[in-house]
Amino acid sequence: MGWSSWSLESTNYPGVNPVGSASWLTEKHVLQQADVLAAKFTARLAELVLQSHNDVVTLLPARPAEWANGEARGLRCRGGLAVDLEWREGELVYAVLRRLSGDPADVVRVRHRGRETELRLRAGESTVLKGL
Template structure:
């Protein structure tokens, strides 16, 4: 992040450097999606190979001496370890480059990063952290941060521009000087991530369900891959669900400790009981 400075071993303080983790995460996502799109269209074979070659040469994620996910090319000190920005966690959310199941060591490093930063942050950053904790399958933390996002804040509090603890105004706007709708969008996205996660190939139902929500129902939730889900749960487990796919293809669904693969026709609905 350009607002979160590093300090080199020689004491130099800076905010940009080659090989930043956030930059590489974005490049990695761009290359992968471009290759996937070209394959689906059956075009640009040579260009696909060029991108794949470049993708293979990108610097991988690294874990720092604190057990955290490194933000910079070198394992430098942060000027503020509790800074509200977590740009280097893009690979965890919204991307799917880091996950509890596929990259457990990196997921643990992302967890350590969030633990070091602490829970206090601005509104938009708080909204993002709900999603990050949900991706780490930490229902307890996701719910805790969600409740923090909904903490009542009087508009009078934010007349002091130094106030940076987030919350929600009486009109349900995210509290931040000035107002930023990112916190509202992040909060609703976080609820969805607690109830369902999907990377387009595998869908996980109730991956980070907090104990405070033992039973509930959600309808019309959308998932990556052009899916629509209706979901009912009781006693912390899926009791009924329907998944409609707008496209033909296969989807693996994880629920109640089970793993099942469904084959869809375009417009078909599958039921889970």
């Protein structure tokens, strides 16, 4: 019997079913893959309304024009922050920043449309930003 005629059917390996396909192609693993893709999609959507890179939290950095009105709640950022924000007619109405953890000595820089503000928050503190 040559290599070309050898088949997984003729072996008894764990994780291989009798028709020769690997068990990792089962429905369970397909669903897990779907969960991973859904999480990545959700993260990419969140990046449209909130980004935290290089110690700067940027509000509504890439909001699609079709999202003229909206809100997001509980988005997490670097530095142990959580952010709620709302926008109407494309303009930021308010943003609430909460420090969940992190060093209170760390300055939180928040940017929106070229304007920037700096603040310090201890764990458990929050602040509301309007008119940024």
